Amino acid sequence: MISKVKKAQILSLLNSGKRIDGRSLEQYRQIKVETNLISRADGSARVSLGDTLVLVGVKYEVGPPFPDTPDLGVLTVNAEFLPLASPTFESGPPDENAIELARVIDRSLRKSNAVDLTKLCLIPGKSVWIAWVDIYVLNHDGNLIDASALATSAALLTSKIPKAEVEGDKVKVIYEERLPPPLTSLPVTVTVAKIGGALVVDPVLDEEEVADAKIAMSVVGDKICAAQKMGEGSFEVAEVKKAASLAIEKAKELQDKLIQLPKP
Amino acid sequence: MAGERLISSDGIRHDGRRLDELRPIKMAVGVLKNADGSAYVEQGNTKILAAVYGPRSIHPRHLAYPDRARVRCRYHMAPFSVEVRKSPAPSRREIELSKVIREALSHAIFLEQFPATAIDVFIEVLEADGSTRCVGINAASLALADAGIPMKDLVAACAVGKVEGHLVVDLTDLEDKNGEVDMPFAMMYGRKKITLLQLDGILSYEELCKAVDLAMTACEKIYAMQKEALKQRYLALRKSIEEGGG
Numbered sequence: 414m415i416s417k418v419k420k421a422q423i424l425s426l427l428n429s430g431k432r433i434d435g436r437s438l439e440q441y442r443q444i445k446v447e448t449n450l451i452s453r454a455d456g457s458a459r460v461s462l463g464d465t466l467v468l469v470g471v472k473y474e475v476g477p478p479f480p481d482t483p484d485l486g487v488l489t490v491n492a493e494f495l496p497l498a499s500p501t502f503e504s505g506p507p508d509e510n511a512i513e514l515a516r517v518i519d520r521s522l523r524k525s526n527a528v529d530l531t532k533l534c535l536i537p538g539k540s541v542w543i544a545w546v547d548i549y550v551l552n553h554d555g556n557l558i559d560a561s562a563l564a565t566s567a568a569l570l571t572s573k574i575p576k577a578e579v580e581g582d583k584v585k586v587i588y589e590e591r592l593p594p595p596l597t598s599l600p601v602t603v604t605v606a607k608i609g610g611a612l613v614v615d616p617v618l619d620e621e622e623v624a625d626a627k628i629a630m631s632v633v634g635d636k637i638c639a640a641q642k643m644g645e646g647s648f649e650v651a652e653v654k655k656a657a658s659l660a661i662e663k664a665k666e667l668q669d670k671l672i673q674l675p676k677p
Numbered sequence: 678m679a680g681e682r683l684i685s686s687d688g689i690r691h692d693g694r695r696l697d698e699l700r701p702i703k704m705a706v707g708v709l710k711n712a713d714g715s716a717y718v719e720q721g722n723t724k725i726l727a728a729v730y731g732p733r734s735i736h737p738r739h740l741a742y743p744d745r746a747r748v749r750c751r752y753h754m755a756p757f758s759v760e761v762r763k764s765p766a767p768s769r770r771e772i773e774l775s776k777v778i779r780e781a782l783s784h785a786i787f788l789e790q791f792p793a794t795a796i797d798v799f800i801e802v803l804e805a806d807g808s809t810r811c812v813g814i815n816a817a818s819l820a821l822a823d824a825g826i827p828m829k830d831l832v833a834a835c836a837v838g839k840v841e842g843h844l845v846v847d848l849t850d851l852e853d854k855n856g857e858v859d860m861p862f863a864m865m866y867g868r869k870k871i872t873l874l875q876l877d878g879i880l881s882y883e884e885l886c887k888a889v890d891l892a893m894t895a896c897e898k899i900y901a902m903q904k905e906a907l908k909q910r911y912l913a914l915r916k917s918i919e920e921g922g923g
Contacts, residue, residue, distance in 0.1 A: 509776040512769045520877050626780075628874065637885055640860075640876035645783045647870035650889055657885050 415622040423623050427611045434463070434617060439659060441615045446563065446670050448571040455591075456572020460564035462615060464554035466498075469564040470547050471572045473594070475584050478534070478541040486533020486541040490519040492548040492561065499553035513641070515548065518562050521600040521631030521639040522546075528569065532595035535577055540584045542574065544594070555618035558629045562602035563667055570599060570674055600638055601667035603660035604629040607648060612655060614663050628653065630660035632668075637661065683852060684841045691851060692721070697891060699835070699847045699898060704815070704906035706823045714824025716906070718816040721849060722806035727816035729824040732794035745788035746796050750779035752813055754802040774810050781814055781834070781863040781873035787827040796826065807850040808836040814863050814873065815899055822907055831903050832872060834863035835895035837888045839878060844888055846895040862892035866900035869893075 423433055430438065442463030451457040456471035478485060492515035494502045507515070522528060533542035546568070548561045573591035577584050606616035606624040616624060625646025631639035637657060642648065648656070683691045694700065700721030709715035712728035719725075735741045752774040756762050767775075782798060798821070800813040811834035818832040838848040839858035853859050858878025864871050871889075880888060 509772050513773050513776055516769065516773050524878050630876075633879065636879050636881050637876060638879045640874060641777070642871065642874040643777075643780065645780050647784050647865065647872045648874070650869065650871065650893065653871055653874060653889055654882075654886050657882055661882055 415619055419619060420623050423620060424609045427609055427613070430611075432613065433619060438611060438613045439663065441663065441666060442617070444563070444667070444670055446567050446674065448567055448674055454568075454572075455574065456568040456570075458564045458567035458571065460560045460567065462554075462556055462560045463617065464552060465556055465560050466550075466552035467557065467560040467564045468549040468551055469561065469568040470549070471568045472545040472547070473572075473574045474543045474545065475535065475540055475577065475586060476543045477539065478537075482530075483538035484534045485530040486528070487543040488519070488522060488528050488530060488546070489543065490515045490522065490546045490548070490565070492518075492550065494550045494553070494557075498550045502550075502553065513643070514558055514561060517558060517629055517631070517639060517641045518546075518548070518565055518602070521562065521602060521633075522565070524638040525600040525631070525633035526597050527566070527599045527633075529595040529597060535579055535584050536582060539582065540579075542577070544569075553618060555616050555621045556604050559602050559604050559615060559667070562600065562631065563670065566599035566601060566671055567674060569594065569596060570671060598633050599671060600631045600633040601664050601671070602629050602631045602639075603663045603667070605656040605659055607646065607652060612652060612659065614659060628656050630657060632661055632664035635661055635664075682841065683855060684843055684845075688843070690840075690845060692849060696843055696845045697894065699895060700849070702899070702902055704819060704902055706819050706906050706910040712820070712824070714820040714822065714826070716816045716819035716823060718812050718819070720808060720812045720815075720847065722804055723802075723809055723812045724804040725809065725812045725816045726801045726803055727813065727820040728799045729796065729817070729820040729826070730799075731796035731824070732791035732826070733797070735793065735795035740795070741793040744792050746786070746791035746794045748779050748783040748786065748788070748796045748798065750775045750782065750798040750800070750817070752778050752800045752802070752810065754805060754809070758802045758805045774813075777873055777875065778810060778814055778817065782817055782821065782832055784870065784872050785818070785828050785830050785832050785865050786821065787829065790827055796821075805850065807848045807853045808861070810834070810861050810873075811836050811847075811863065815903065819903055819906060823910065830865035830867040830870075831900060832863050833866045833896040833900040833903060834861065834873060835892055835899055836861045837892045837895070839880065839884070839888075844884070844891055846891055858888075860888050860892065862889070862896070864893060864896045866893075866896050
């Protein structure tokens with residue numbers, strides 16, 4: 414919950430085009446991306462957006478495919494809102510917010526064809542690579558989706574998949590030899606919050622508490638590959654269109670962070 | 678679907694519809710005795726029942742908001758509603774959809790008139806053939822109105838998709854599974870406020886704008902049908918009173 418004083422302050426500042434932390438409406442907080450922090454993971458990345466901190470680990474594992482897609486690898490995205498990340502997070506299975514975040518990121522990866530699942534098949538119907546993406550929210554100061562999406566793409570980009578040799582109907586995994594995974598273009602997500610009629614990118618937690626609604630737009634190249642409106646408020650048609658063009662424009666900054674990553 | 682096309686060269690879809698044509702829609706209001714409000718909506722083969730209980734006391738009590746009602750929503754698919762039996766336990770998909778549907782509906786309700794209460798919305802998908810969350814919203818919105826809950830507007834919903842390069846409205850399951858894009862959309866049409874928007878698939882900025890405009894036109898039609906369905910409910914009620922009294 415946010416105090417009435419703070420709420421009034423956020424709204425009155427926005428009226429004059431300002432934000433509580435001094436940013437402009439269309440400005441991200443400082444973005445920091447670090448990769449390969451967890452040596453036991455096959456890929457990992459930590460992203461901070463101001464005080465929001467998210468760690469993503471990628472693990473590749475040989476397992477059975479889904480029965481309806483016998484010749485495709487499996488991609489699974491899970492998010493944990495850890496109780497250490499915020500006084501409002503509780504231990505237990507993922508709640509609707511964590512599930513929603515994971516599913517929005519999952520859709521953005523799938524629709525951008527980020528991981529070429531056809532190349533993760535080892536023995537059709539029997540053995541495929543399963544790519545596990547685990548999103549760990551470490552500190553919550555708003556805009557968890559953008560931070561998690563960027564960390565997910567960064568972790569995948571810098572991940573290495575063990576070499577696998579198929580001998581008859583057996584798969585031999587050679588952990589010492591590692592290859593880059595079959596990736597195409599990776600998505601980034603830009604969230605736009607509507608606060609008292611103003612549209613702002615990268616809302617901090619206090620702004621999220623005041624916001625009427627938010628819309629997360631995942632961008633691949635210069636197109637939108639996933640979107641999700643969140644919160645109980647509403648958007649006007651013109652606002653959705655503005656949010657979309659804003660997302661496409663701001664996505665470039667996030668895409669640059671991915672380009673600048675050290676090659677694994 | 679190998680080789681078979683979903684849209685013919687003259688722009689006719691697999692079920693005979695034009696690109697911007699809705700499926701046949703049936704709406705009935707007040708279909709369940711026990712619920713405070715209820716509605717049944719059929720959109721093509723998609724069949725959905727919605728019921729509303731409340732405003733009523735909320736348990737556990739700590740969930741109550743001191744200054745307004747709390748909307749709770751459960752979107753649930755019957756095990757027999759889909760091709761392969763679905764476990765009745767709520768899936769991650771159902772949990773996400775329950776959340777976005779709740780957020781699509783609550784903006785339309787005067788929640789502040791019922792502090793510390795719960796408004797429970799139950800949506801049961803009896804048969805699924807695409808656009809279930811949108812049809813669910815259409816039914817739930819009618820059920821809320823039927824429960825006599827004061828609302829700013831009805832919420833009308835319709836999915837827009839991209840199939841074989843064409844933007845189409847009111848997707849069937851086949852179009853959803855084989856198409857490129859699914860964009861569920863809900864709007865308080867009288868106030869032109871978008872309360873649900875999801876996108877699964879790639880659209881350029883121009884396509885997204887077009888899709889939103891197309892969804893709005895579809896919602897206009899559904900909104901008119903919702904109003905008519907509510908009117909029919911009260912006309913029937915009046916008739917029965919008049920007959921009873923006469």
